[in-house]
Amino acid sequence: MQPLAILFTSLIFALACAVVFGIVVLHQPLALVLTIWQGAWASLGSAAVTIAKTPPLLLTGLSVAVAYRSGLLNIGCEGQLTSVPWLQPASPAKEPICPRLC
Numbered sequence: 001m002q003p004l005a006i007l008f009t010s011l012i013f014a015l016a017c018a019v020v021f022g023i024v025v026l027h028q029p030l031a032l033v034l035t036i037w038q039g040a041w042a043s044l045g046s047a048a049v050t051i052a053k054t055p056p057l058l059l060t061g062l063s064v065a066v067a068y069r070s071g072l073l074n075i076g077c078e079g080q081l082t083s084v085p086w087l088q089p090a091s092p093a094k095e096p097i098c099p100r101l102c
Helices: 002-024 029-041 044-069 077-090
Strands: none
Touching: 002 029, 029 044, 044 077
């Protein structure tokens, strides 16, 4: 039950941050949140792009967490994130691990 509470707490905190940011930049907070939601999930194409771009970001965050837990400082995350598309064609696998969504 605790991981679910952490998930909802972080979602509510992120929503509150978006609302505060909307107020600070003098935009309507609800319109800002709806625009973000529609940009990420409104159509099948935008949902596919969101889903396709999420795993590299999650794996980059995981690499930072693993390095931090082992006592190392990982300052090359942006390089790791941008080097993956360049290294994919050089991999010996004939088919990509994840099929294209669009």
